[in-house]
Amino acid sequence: xxxxxPLRADARRKREALLAKAREIFDAGDFFDLRFDDxxxxxxxxxxTLYRHFPTREALAEAVYHGExxxxxxxxxxxxxxxxxxxxxxxxxxxxxxxMVAHEGLARTLATLMADRSGVLxxxxxxxxxxxxxxxxxxVRDGTVRDDVGAGAVMMALHGIGAAHDRPGWRAEADGxxxxxxxxxxxxxxxxxxxxxxxxxxxx
Amino acid sequence: xxxxxPLRADARRKREALLAKAREIFDAGDFFDLRFDDxxxxxxxxxxTLYRHFPTREALAEAVYHGExxxxxxxxxxxxxxxxxxxxxxxxxxxxxxxMVAHEGLARTLATLMADRSGVLxxxxxxxxxxxxxxxxxxVRDGTVRDDVGAGAVMMALHGIGAAHDRPGWRAEADGxxxxxxxxxxxxxxxxxxxxxxxxxxxx
DNA sequence: CAAAAATATGGAGGTCATCTCCACTTGTCA
DNA sequence: TGACAAGTGGAGATGACCTCCATATTTTTG
Numbered sequence: 376x377x378x379x380x381p382l383r384a385d386a387r388r389k390r391e392a393l394l395a396k397a398r399e400i401f402d403a404g405d406f407f408d409l410r411f412d413d414x415x416x417x418x419x420x421x422x423x424t425l426y427r428h429f430p431t432r433e434a435l436a437e438a439v440y441h442g443e444x445x446x447x448x449x450x451x452x453x454x455x456x457x458x459x460x461x462x463x464x465x466x467x468x469x470x471x472x473x474x475m476v477a478h479e480g481l482a483r484t485l486a487t488l489m490a491d492r493s494g495v496l497x498x499x500x501x502x503x504x505x506x507x508x509x510x511x512x513x514x515v516r517d518g519t520v521r522d523d524v525g526a527g528a529v530m531m532a533l534h535g536i537g538a539a540h541d542r543p544g545w546r547a548e549a550d551g552x553x554x555x556x557x558x559x560x561x562x563x564x565x566x567x568x569x570x571x572x573x574x575x576x577x578x579x
Numbered sequence: 580x581x582x583x584x585p586l587r588a589d590a591r592r593k594r595e596a597l598l599a600k601a602r603e604i605f606d607a608g609d610f611f612d613l614r615f616d617d618x619x620x621x622x623x624x625x626x627x628t629l630y631r632h633f634p635t636r637e638a639l640a641e642a643v644y645h646g647e648x649x650x651x652x653x654x655x656x657x658x659x660x661x662x663x664x665x666x667x668x669x670x671x672x673x674x675x676x677x678x679m680v681a682h683e684g685l686a687r688t689l690a691t692l693m694a695d696r697s698g699v700l701x702x703x704x705x706x707x708x709x710x711x712x713x714x715x716x717x718x719v720r721d722g723t724v725r726d727d728v729g730a731g732a733v734m735m736a737l738h739g740i741g742a743a744h745d746r747p748g749w750r751a752e753a754d755g756x757x758x759x760x761x762x763x764x765x766x767x768x769x770x771x772x773x774x775x776x777x778x779x780x781x782x783x
Numbered sequence: 784c785a786a787a788a789a790t791a792t793g794g795a796g797g798t799c800a801t802c803t804c805c806a807c808t809t810g811t812c813a
Numbered sequence: 814t815g816a817c818a819a820g821t822g823g824a825g826a827t828g829a830c831c832t833c834c835a836t837a838t839t840t841t842t843g
Contacts, residue, residue, distance in 0.1 A: 380817095382820095383809085383810060383811080383818090384809095384810065384811090385809060385810060385819085385820065385821085386810095386819075386820060386821090389820085391819085393654075396830055403840030409802075409803070410799090410800060410801085411802090412800075412802090412823095415822090420803090420821085421823060422802080422803095422823060422824095423802090423803080423805095423820090423821060423822050424820075424821055424822065424841070425822095426803080426821075427821085428812075430802090438605070450614070453789080465810060474837065486694060487694045487695060488750075489694070489742075490690060490691045490694030490742060490823055491694075493693060497746070505622075522650075523758075524755040524758060524759060525607055525751075525752065526752075527748060527751075527752035527753030527755065528752045528756045529745065529759075530743075530756075530758055531737075531739040531740055531743045531746075531750075531752055531753070531756050532736050532739050532756055532759070533737075533739070533753075534739045534742055535735040535736050535737070535738045535740070535742065536735055537835080538693075538694060538738055538739065538742050538800090539738055540732075540733045541698055541701065542701070542731065542735075544731060547731075548729065548731035548732045548734075548735055549732075549735070550677065551593075551728040551729055551731065551732030551735075552732045552735050552736055553726075554608055554727075554728060554732075554763065555728060555732055555733075555736070555759060555760050555763030555764060556759050556763060557763070558760030558762065558763040558765075559758065559760060559761070559762040559763030560759060560762075560763075563839065564617020586790095586791095587788085587789090587790055587838080587839055587840080588838095588839070588840090589789065589791065589792085589839065590790080590791060590792090590839095593791085593792080612810055614828090614829060614830085615829080615830065615831090616794095616829075616830075618829090619793090624792085624793080625793030625794060625833080626793065626795095626830090626832095627791090627792065627793050627794070627831090627832080627833080627834095628791075628792055628793065629793095630830090630832080631791075631792085634831090692828060711793060726828060
């Protein structure tokens with residue numbers, strides 16, 4: 376699967392050009408206003424070449440996303456190495472929002488393409504999910520975070536944030552979601568099952 | 580905007596046929612495998628007629644979504660009238676997950692179309708958001724829920740749940756998100772600012 | 784009730800983005 | 814340097830989307 380064969384010098388150059396242009400256009404938010412062919416032209420590449428490297432819009436997005444995810448994972452590891460678990464998790468999640476703000480167009484574009492069912496992009500999120508899982512696991516070991524919820528739920532919440540990028544008060548709401556998640560993750564000190572599941576009575 | 584002119588008997592019938600077929604196909608998850616033209620044929624309607632009633636896939640989805648939202652809002656009002664605020668909110672949110680489970684294809688399809696930037700569908704969510712806002716507001720008045728987060732954050736989380744329908748342990752994770760949100764919403768009894776915002780120090 | 788006016792229908796065909804294919808160029812290896 | 818492999822680009826086939834209008838159906842009017 377991950378068998379990367381050595382690309383010819385030439386090919387690597389074109390590929391980089393495509394990725395660079397893609398990053399730029401994603402970030403500007405213009406990706407969907409563009410014929411895919413024209414995108415090739417913009418990157419200084421023929422149609423055939425574009426399709427050889429990236430058979431679909433999704434494939435292109437995946438490649439861009441890959442770099443993004445790698446950077447975020449690095450950051451996660453770094454935080455985990457230098458901060459107490461709970462704080463590392465909090466800082467990382469807050470940082471995600473900052474990052475999305477800084478690259479709004481990119482986030483929006485990726486979120487849109489993610490939604491086109493296919494799971495291709497979801498696949499690429501795995502390393503990120505692993506990083507979040509690690510952060511959560513560490514905090515659980517510390518005893519600062521409950522152990523009955525799992526990182527998947529956090530990923531869902533993050534996805535919700537990323538997908539809603541056009542809401543009016545986005546930034547504030549995004550911070551709100553993070554607050555809810557972080558506070559919700561805090562290990563319930565006493566047995567205060569206040570709201571929690573109302574034991575799902577009668578259907579309907 | 581909401582000026583509904585009386586449709587000719589004939590027209591109403593075709594429109595209903597389209598909506599019915601749409602519901603069916605959405606629910607089956609086959610909507611995107613279908614040429615829009617063919618969808619018309621399936622509903623027993625000519626292409627022109629389809630386009631007259633619903634100029635785009637999004638428009639069609641919006642109409643279906645409208646009914647869905649109306650039903651959910653009714654449910655919200657009903658809960659609010661018969662249960663303590665906090666419990667009404669919890670029951671409603673848990674019920675949303677049940678509902679999504681029962682109509683997986685529909686949820687997935689709508690989420691996908693929502694993502695295609697355009698905000699058309701987001702518009703249709705407003706009544707639903709209002710309902711959630713009301714539920715939250717009531718709970719805030721009760722003093723059971725914090726007042727610094729707002730319903731928008733809850734909507735984001737819900738959207739995240741709906742958009743992630745193809746994850747392996749979806750149901751469990753969805754319940755997890757709801758748990759986080761509900762617990763996160765609980766008014767912090769004492770001044771226990773444990774994890775909360777690390778006061779956003781140095782950028783990056 | 785008949786005829787006119789208004790409203791709606793359906794599907795043939797134009798338009799345009801997507802993607803394939805292959806004659807040609809560029810890079811690599813001995 | 815020559816020969817083979819690897820890659821390129823863009824013309825054109827393909828097929829989905831949407832428009833347009835001659836025809837059909839419903840409603841209104843005399």
